[in-house]
Amino acid sequence: MIDIQNLTYDYPGRRALDNVSAQIAPLTITALVGPNGAGKSTLLRICAALDRPFAGSVTIDGxxxxxxxxxxxxxMGFLPxxxxxxxxLTVQQCLRYRAQAQGVASSSVVAAAQRAAERLDLTDRLKEKAGTLSRGLRQRLAIAQAIIHDPKxxxxxxxxxxxxxEARxxxxxxxxxxxxxxxxxxxxxxxLAELEDYSTHMMIIRDGRLVDYAPLGQAAQTLGRVRLRLDLADRSDALETALHQIADLTIISLDAGHAVIEMADDSLAHAALLKTLVGQDFKVASFAPDRLGLQDAYLTHVKSGAPQKITAGGSAGVSLQ
Incomplete structure (x- = not known):
């Protein structure tokens, strides 16, 4: 969907983007993260065709x-x-004005404004002036304006x-x-806490260079294996012995109340393990895929060192899991 190739951009005395390349798959939500001054806003403005790079290109849908x-x-829609x-202007007037500015056909302006209001849960605010809205509602109105023309x-x-x-x-x-x-x-x-609940991918920018771009929201999977977290309601020193008796199971970390394990990505095997533990009177409180938070994944990759080569639609180096 979005193909970013070899972007380079300079401000006086400083390189803001240094040979940045990545391919963003359709129907994904990419968290573009990095410290202040890393080049995130510059990258977005170039992708939005508001700034022209010194070198490189961006294509959207070809x-x-x-x-x-x-x-x-x-x-595209872009919100700085x-x-x-x-x-x-009222919310309704703002949306209709933006629809006309975006070139929506006159016969479709009213419908486009109504649809944008519905998508952003603003239908009960259409008659209210934008200046009277709370910060959260103003943000939703701004996004509604950005998508009024139904961009890809x-x-x-x-x-x-x-x-x-609540607004977040x-x-x-x-x-x-x-x-x-x-x-x-x-x-x-x-x-990073803002992005945790909805991002499917994370793109890390640091000092104008791409550190990594990889999928999120998956259990840690390697060659058909999955990492799982087990929590007990009551601690038991017998947990280690019980887990060691399970074939094809690797213990990543363990104490009397918790364990992180790796085993085959097979739901029947997971059900069998859970049945075994419950049958041995372990009081299992939770048993689910183990997923690092976005902040943990970010810090892990930032500490890993130099930027890496990014392959189309995939991860560079260690996957974000």
């Missing part, structure tokens, strides 16, 4: 965004970190900045719904 930026803008709204790609720069926890949860639900509706999404943030 279209070079810098060769034909107007056509590219019809296929700092955005403005027409505070004296949506790029958001720090969308949850300044939102309260609502935003996560909106982004998952948009992905399910067919959009490919890139979300930039340096606050």
């Amino acid at each position: 279209l070079d965004v810098h060769d034909d930026p107007r056509a590219a803008h019809r296929r 970190d700092f955005f403005g709204l027409y505070d004296d 790609v949506l790029m958001l720069d720090e969308p949850a900045s300044g939102l309260d926890p 949860i609502a935003l996560a639900a909106v982004l998952r719904r948009l992905r399910d509706d067919g959009m490919t999404i890139i979300v930039s943030s340096h606050i």
Whole structure:
């Protein structure tokens, strides 16, 4: 869907992007992460055809965004970190104005505004002025404006900045719904907790260079094996002995109340293990795939050293699991 090739961009005295390449698959939500000043916003602006790179290219759905930026803008939505709204216009007026500005056919403007409002849960706010909305509602209105023309790609720069926890949860639900509706999404943030619940991939930028791009949200799988976490309600020193008796099981970490194990990615084998443990009177409180949080995955890769070569649609080096 998005093909980024050898992007290089300089500010006076500083290289903001250094030969960045990656391919972003359709129907994914990519968390673009890195410290402040890493080059995240610059990368998004180049992908949105707002800045032209010194070298390299970006294509969206086969279209070079810098060769034909107007056509590219019809296929994408972009929301920068700092955005403005027409505070004296109602939500409905804002959406209809944006639809016309995006070239939506006059006969479809009303329907497009209504659909965008429904997708962002704003139908009960259509008659309210933008200037009276809370921060969270203003953010949702801005996103509704960005998707008014039903783009294939949506790029958001720090969308949850300044939102309260409830508004962040609502935003996560909106982004998952948009992905399910067919959009490919890139979300930039340096606050990893914002991205945990909805990202499918993580792209790490550091000092203008791509450290890694790989899938998230999967159990740690290697050659048909899966990593699982077992938690007991009551601690038992017999847990280690019981696990050692299970064939084709590797213990990653263990204490009397918890264990992280690796075994075949086979649901019947997992059910058999659980049945065995319960039959031996272990009080199993939880048994599920073990997944590192986004922050843990990020810190692991940042500490790993030099940037790596990214392959199309896959991971560079160790997978993010």
